[in-house]
Amino acid sequence: MSLYSISDAQLAFGHVALLDHADFSLEAGERVGLIGRNGAGKSSLLKIIAGLAKPDDGLITRQNELTTVYVPQEPEFDLEASVFDVVASGLSHERELLDEYDVVAHKLADAPSEGPEHDALMSRMNTLQSSLDLHDAWSWQTRVATTLQQIGLDGDVRSGALSGGMKKRVALARALVVQPDVLLLDEPTNHLDFEGIRWLEELLVTLRTGLLFITHDRAFLDKVATRIVDLDRGRLLSYPGNYSAYQTRKAQQLEIEQVEAAKFDKLLAQEEVWIRKGVEARRTRSVGRIARLVEMRNERAERRNVQGNVKLDVGQGERSGKIVSELTDVTKRYGDRTIVDNFTATVMRGDKFGFIGANGAGKTTLLKMILGELAPDEGTVRTGTNTQVAYFDQMRAQLDLDKTLADTISPGSEWVEVNGVKKHVMSYLGDFLFAPERARSPVRSLSGGERNRLLLARLFARPANVLVLDEPTNDLDIQTLELLEELLTDYDGTVLLVSHDRQFLDNVVTSVFASEGGGKWREYVGGFTDWQIQSERSEKIALEAARDTAKQAKKDDGPKDSGAGRNSQRSTKLPYKEVRELEALPAQIAALEAEQKSIAAKLEDGSAFAKDPKEGTRLSERHAAIDEELLVALERWEELEAKRK
Template sequence: MLINCQSISKAFGAQQLFNDISLTFSSGERLGLIGPNGSGKSTLLKILAGLETADSGKIIYRKGVKVSYLAQEDTFDPDLTVEKALFLAAADEADETARLGRVKRMISQVELGQGTELVANLSGGWRKRLAIARALIKNPDILLLDEPTNHLDIQGILWLEKLLSNQQFAYVVISHDRTFLENTTNRIVEMNRCYPEGFFRVNGNYSRFLVERNAFLESQQQLQEVLANKVRRETEWLSRGPKARTTKARYRIDKAHDLQSEFSDVRRRNSADKQLQIDFEATGRKTKKLVEVTAVDKSMGGRTLFSNLSFVLTPGRRLGLMGANGSGKTTLMNILAGKTAPDNGSVFFADGVRVVLFDQKREQINQEQTLRQALSQTGDTIIYQGNPIHIVGWAKRFLFQPDQLDQPVSRLSGGEQARILIARLMLQPADVLLLDEPGNDLDIPSLAMLEESLLDFPGAVVLVSHDRFFLDHVTNKILGFPGDGKTVMYDDFNQWLKGQQANESARRQQNPPRKKTAVPRTKKLTYKERLELESIEEQILTAEETLIHCRQQLTNPAVMENAEELAKWCALLQPAQDTVDRLYARWEELESQNEGQ
């Protein structure tokens, strides 16, 4: 046992997050913690990390246990280098040389170059890797991870899965990525008021959890029906005004009241599992060809994002876009939305076709507005599919409470703001839905409802997401962006992944390890060459650092949005690669010559 929680409760004001929860976390634990937004998952993790206190109950830690915590959003001094940030995090190591060695090994493990990059220059994905490294360098017995896949692209998520699979410590991970949970956990705990204990735990991965959860919820519905019949019979008996003159009669009256109380509890719990109600409105047009993309090219700052790209969007086509951050996915979405023009080629839209864009940056939301204003620009009545709906009823459909309507949007969580955008999308009749990371911050039940709605949508869907489960269930084609200016069409995510692996294998075959240059054994190193050999390793490290910096800048969102900056880093990339190649070749030549002496 590493941590034992005994009857802990937590509330914020009048909002009860969880009550009287008891959980144990043991060595070898790989626990996935899930539940609806607002169920208290992140708060529980902070309590376990010692950053929050429970209102009641006990938390017992094994003597000497080391707990490390990865927050949803990291905080770093932007002026620190990667190495310095990790050096400060490894403060438990008294010996400075050993501490530095530990830092160097961690930098290599999470693939952060040489560690001299400033934190301020890291993109979101690389900052997340740094945050993971900072948590790992403390050598925890148990690691607490709150949404660790946030900001990581697909390759980053696969890297994290592999990293966790090779670790010996226990961990608790909050995630809405169901494939990630499937691949990384051996126990699932869902926090939800629909369960008698306030949570439901299953030994096994996410697939096993779904089987047992569905069986439990079905049994609860059956129990509600049985209790309803019993309550109906006892209510009829009570309505006849029985006299409590005998012990048997008094017992039956008391039992009837207990039965009503039990029925109310079961019904309340069963109704607590509320779900988002999503139903996108289509225009109903019968056009077979909605959008046709023909031989489209697009470059930014001299870098080709994609070239000679052609495809057709028809009703029922659900196209997923896959590739690393900065590979051109969002740019293509903006071209389809008419916000950006292609350099060459054409994009044909059917007459009157309606294209609606879901923006991952949520720039469409005014943070100063109230929730009421964000949901409706026309007062307290909303027209949906030709029918009037009051704002309160509309808000409840998206799991908002009436007392939230006058709160500013800025006070709402990321998941709640995502639900606002979905509510707006539902009010816009569309032929084509462009969804850029629509699942960000949504909980698993909301993601499931979004999936079902998209599967029922009769128009075309173009989708960018790092959620593999979501992509597998929704899309019927994948357009891959390898990052070399080309694009490839795949049938599903697994085919795309195999394609990526094949590309990597082909790249290695095209660039095999260099054979050492044969140098006559009689030729000795000159004094100048010996000095060069002694210093060349340091030169290579510096050159590789420059190359990594160039690559990171090309995926930096701020650079991607600045054509001048992007052109500058594109121009620096190839010379940096050439320098590394030249230095390695020279090193091998000098080593071979030195060995021949």
Template sequence: MRVIRNLNKWGQFGRQPEKSQKFPLHARPALGLAVARRCAYMAAMAAPILSFENLGLNQGTGWLFRGLDLHIGARDRLALIGRNGTGKTTLFRLIAEQIEADEGRRTIQPGTKVVLLEQDPDLAGHETLRDWALNGEDAPAPHEIEAIAGQLGIDLDTVSETASGGERRRAAISRALAQNPDVLLLDEPTNHLDLTAIDWLEDWLGRFKGAFIAISHDRTFLRRLTKATLWLDRGSLRRAEIGFGGYDAWVEKIYAEEARAAERMDAKLKIETHWLHRGVTARRKRNQGRLTKLWELREQRAQMLGPTGVAKLSVESDEVKTKSVIDARRITKRYDDRIIIDDFTLRIQRGDRIGIVGANGAGKTTLLKLLTGEIEPDEGRIKRAKTLDSVVIDQQRSKMEPEKTIRDVLTEGSDWIDVRGTPKRIEAYLKEFLFDPGLAEAKIGTFSGGERSRLLLAREFAKISNLLVLDEPTNDLDMETLDLLQEVIADYEGTVLIVSHDRDFLDRTVTITLGLDGSGKVDIVAGGYEDWEKRRRPARATSKPRGKAKSAPAAPPSPSKPSKLSYKDQRDLDRLPGEIDKIDAQIARAEEALADPDLYQQNPDRFRALTEEIDEARATREAHEERWLEVAEMAEALETG
């Protein structure tokens, strides 16, 4: 029925639905569930606010894509997935009319406003972030952008030339959201954002009244927000009416069907062109086994941590001592009068995978520098293994000279690369990192940002080391590269330190999470981001609520001012965040099962049950979110008096 209600909003019906229409579509005797859902879906798709038919773009060396059809509804929540270099960002620029297509037709409802949040906006020529944000014909009103910037915690008077990646990203988000778009195109929106800002953006988009399409490597972001998936692959665009939670199962089915078709045609050459995708499929299956091993390592590590998350240094066997890589005891670090790290103790062992999380400015970089020896503590001591040999992978891709070739970057012109002491042909090594082996002579300037990041990983992972330091390694990477990175980290024999805001990636890779809250305290939790989040959730439930979308109605003021929340209100404030997380997991499981293209033919009852389950779960989640916002605002009002 949600589709029909949306159609009514689009003006396709001149009156409210008849009472009989309020029953679920599958209850109508004349129509089976699948037919009814398809009819409703096609009716909705007949009245999109923005459409493209037979879209094609030729980049000179050939067609990047051709024959693409895309229809965007008024309330679509779409994930756009595809490997780096397939044209996702280019497709966004076409939708936003920044470039023109070589083929195809664009249809848009009058008055529809399309806004693109770019990955790297050009701030050249603008003295401050405010100057840039308020420039141009489509610039938002100053008070609109100030309101959003304030909620995101960005000072728009910051000088553009010296602004950090996080400050530039917040300014770009403030400008995009303040324009009141009908269609919002989000190109890697969580890049350079800390966890607080990501939470705020998720809340805003959850209440956004328009449509959005998101390109993102952040699986958690996509799972929580999207309800349909676009897959740009080998020049074609597919759409599935499932959220990102069902994406992997859907793609695996498509690859399996293509492989079977190629085998039936006895087209060996054709199937050989799928080496990348078959490798991806196998990699995902192997990673399931690695995840099982990761859970075991977390259990072992949890037994070595005390109930408050402090390493049990008093229990020191010779075996533990010999495995120690970094031994930090009661360290404190200050800058001026501010304590950044306060009385922190932890022994890091060989093979540990340590994730460091927290808001920007909380002290993540300081802690990383302390652990690696770049700076020393003001109090306490840190003992490091004498044989420590580290490799640091940070965001250096911009330093790669565009005129150099892949061969220059990896081997300085040689046909062979030394991979941790073992020589390999460069073509074979490129294949391991998802590059076409024939690209050895391609220039760096022709690659996307994500492809450059992947090349940087290939170069650094070839070096001999026993300590791997990764600073925001997932920025701009596609899903296949993230799977590859997960595999490489799992197989790495040394110790890994990861600073990241990518929640799903941390859940898949680390054994211990160090969480910083900005006060100097460091939580030590066995497990990943979700384990740390569970620990701090009770405190967050009573904290100041995050910013709201402009279109969300404000709660009416209370006629009286009670001194505290009622029992029911306090109970809802405490329990609802956990309930919402459970519902998100339920939806993801159902969408994954629904991604099976043969499900309806083989088990129509199961198909019906899953679709009903998803609809009901989404409705419940929306109700829970609204209720939590209501009581959180009440708590804030009491807190501020």
């Protein structure tokens, strides 16, 4: 039996049906990812399942004594309370039962040993004891302490002093301490950094509870989901497997749907021609055929077509100088803490850089120094000429909640000019899926995803040659994300991107600035996955080199001709030649990586091909050849390491 199911559900806001005779069920142990366009009704469905809202119609069934916990996008709790007390507030029902049990026990001790009062108190105590046993409430403090330990939280810290990512962990701990049968999560990766997202993925795949979550993080869906449910035009469509499997099946389904719709429209057009024929045809027409035509007209009127995509087009400013920003030995400190330590880098026109680091690592600080908005404590920053910067702020501080959508896009005018083409503000808002009747609505009436869409519309309406995007993917639906990826990939200007969406980084950026702790930053060629592979490989090589150094130091400190030294020589499985080869490989790999990075810098702006096509071709071929050499060297290194062990 399903933990929860809803059949023939209907829910509408105004004239839009969010749920249109929809069916859904959740089995024990399932991890279901709920996806759909912004405003499709995903959060509304989550609240219905949580019991916080009701559908207009539909049959709901759930198992007896089912415990359901809902964690919203922006959890709220007492910021003055300790983390322990916030997490313990998830067990408020159990603690109330325990408090009442203590009160009844004291009354029973003072009551006569016989009589109606004694019997009533004993009956209540037995009921409470059964409930306490059922909910495992006797050891609630141990449950809270264990949950805090599992999630890595300090119970004594004031919750208001925590970062956004740690507050998210507190909200999850408050949910998990309840030991729910069904866990509902709305955008759980918001405010989490890469380590936090990885931690959450590992946590959720080990849970035995039924899980339903909303997210637009495609990598997270691939890792966690065992089934995808797509809320599409009021219907809930189920696809077994992760997001990658869903993409294939969804594309096939839409293709079939388009073919069937085209056939239907063609037949309807033929019937409309027939009904309008002359008098002779009308005398002989079939009553059944007329009835079928009426039915087809109604069916066509009720059809809900796939919602159109956002039409993204960024206003191209004048070309900036070749160098956008040049940082030389810059250092920035806040008190005793070093945020950026002796960092050197150059951002060229057309570069697309991503910023990778934990929350609080200093991504925004480094970004502001690159733009020249923040002076370093040491070192120099030289900003380029003719830079026109457009800024996307994740906190949406640029949006005035009391302004209308039209005034936000084009204050004091009804026209917007993008790349030399004038558009009416209503038409431009339509490109971002805002209906004309909403253009005069205040910004505060929009959902989180719609506000992000509006911010993108405002951003792209202004000419710019440097786009600075701080967490632009939050709350955007997957279709808009993919379109934004395409636009940024084709954009001729410079892009500086802060995002925790791993796939978005992979698809957009060509290099990353990664925090390596202690204020140290390093540039890596490629996206998130490339950084991950390179950094893990560098850590492994550094670790092996440190071990070799320690072994050599230990050997040098010992007696030269001691028996122990001779025994250690005999215990080595590698011949002398291979030992020497193994020692040389880390330096060889590092040299190849440095050469490849140097070639990539020369090829990046295309000037190598313009100056000398043959040299450009040679460099391009050498860049590809280094990939092969690196692969061979790494495989050889792993082979020799395995033999030595």
